[in-house]
Amino acid sequence: MCADITACTYKQLQHEASLSMQFWDNPTVDGFQCLLMTPKPMIRTSDHVFQLCELVKLQSSCKKLNLLSELMDHSGDYIHTALPFILSLLQQGLSQRIHLLTHSLSPDPKWSVESEAPKHKAQPPLSFGLLLRAELSSTVLDRGPPADSPKAAEFRQLWGPRSELRRFQDGDITEAVLWHGESICQKRLVPKQIITHLLQLHADIPESCVRYVGAMVDDVIKTGSEVSGTGEEESLVVVQSYDDLSRKLWRLEGLPLTITAVQGAHPALRYTQVFPPRPLKLEYSFFDREKTSRSLVPKEGKPCPVYITPITVICHMEGSGKWPHDRLAIQHIRAAFHIQLGELLRKHHNYTCRPCPTHLDVWKVLWMPSKASTLLSSCFSLFFIILYYSGCFRTFFGKFC
Structure with missing residues (x-):
């Protein structure tokens, strides 16, 4: 039953079970209606949602991530092969900014025995959901380990050219990554910057393949000031x-x-x-x-x-x-x-x-x-x-x- 389950799916199951117990234990809430009768699409249960389009790009991701052995285990299914490593990469990069990273997969296609199997690239886009930590999700600075720490090399390998040495007011000199964000509106999209950077750096997935839904309606209320914001x-x-x-x-x-x-x-x-x-x-x-x-x-x-x-x-x-x-x-x-x-x-x-x-x-x-x-x-x-x-x-x- 859990042969192909990912770590993110397991954490999502734990999260949903915890919420379910809170609903059942609350006498003021109709737990049956909320849990068993109300649909919960990803767009309603996540703060930010993004999709990976042009899944054929995952073939090059498998090569760059050196997943050829795993690709053979999945009979050439590069989507299921690359997905766990992409989730692990995003989980490591987003770190304390999120409570939960979820994803959805389309069901396995069916085809006639007299016809060829459908191509993997014909599958719909992969969908991902982010449940953010409000106090940390919009932070523009990721502070890493000290420059002389053994973990500094891992930090530089994760962030690539975005990592740089910085001296802070307390006198510490550490690795750090600074993201772009002048207004609060721009800082809300720091997770998008992290996702697109990591996918491009480690999986050869260009930003054009990421369809991010996090601030699509902000343009409606942006003002004409020098630094655009939402009020x-x-x-x-x-x-x-x-x-x-x-x-x-x-x-x-x-x-x-x-x-x-x-x-x-x-x-x-x-x-x-x-x-x-x-x-x-x-x-x-x-x-x-x-x-x-x-x-x-x-x-x-x-x-x-x-x-x-x-x-x-x-x-x-x-x-x-x-x-x-x-x-x-x-x-x-x-x-x-x-x-x-x-x-x-x-x-x-x-x-x-x-x-x-x-x-x-x-x-x-x-x-x-x-x-x-x-x-x-x-x-x-x-x-x-x-x-x-x-x-x-x-x-x-x-x-x-």
Whole structure:
């Protein structure tokens, strides 16, 4: 039964058995429906999927891997001959980046006894699946053994010309492999770089024979920036700006009521905004500056600035029994609170604020030195953050807050 089973198939069997026991032991899950009635194609159970096309290339792989004896044992079936060695090669190269490497084989073909057997090259492509480790899969640096270690030769043999000596901050000099990846979008495809490099180096399988499915829909949401990405870096900038403002709100002194909680209420703060707000470099010749509020007013005949979606932040205040019961009086008190909060943010943290009866607009402007303007021109940014306040008056404006 297990004569031709590969090590990867055995590990997959162990993984599936472990998941099955978790389903059966969980009383809140319909284990029968999930395990026995729900199909599980590879595209749904793997993070990344790739296929090897033009299987006739595996003939040259058998020659380069010196598998002629094994090829005779398989009666010339170069696909089944090369597969275990390719799996071992990929498992060694991907190492800690993956939990599991799976593969699928088409069933053995059937043919009439009066006709010739079908050619091996007529079989469909080989499919492979990767179950990634989220914390390690996108690492761009593979650090190897020290240069004087006996394992350094094995490391150089595995990676070929990609391996190089590097000196690290801790003083160690080791073999290392550096993969290309500037944005998070590009780093997600580091496993693809590893797979194509190893197959080309050790099995003579060109990159054109690898059909990789890992980021095929990223092109739909890529921006036109110099380093193309899918919004992760922009979301991180928004979250960092929110964290900075949140810490400053917590440390504010002089408010009539203490802030008890600061809560983000925008998809960008949950990393779920497809196109998060981006920093904007303004052309100041298009604006006049108000002396009192430090606001920018567009000049007549000049184009309006680009709209940036506000980031909503909810601040919860401590309770108080001194609030009036009249709705109009509550609105006036809240407007006065916005004015005082804006003054404190301007005085202590140099924020530009615009208080309104229902909310407080906070602008954060980052000034960059002239020497860095050529490299960090996009860092001259403007964030719109709207603060809505709830707490002791949320019972009156529960739907609004």
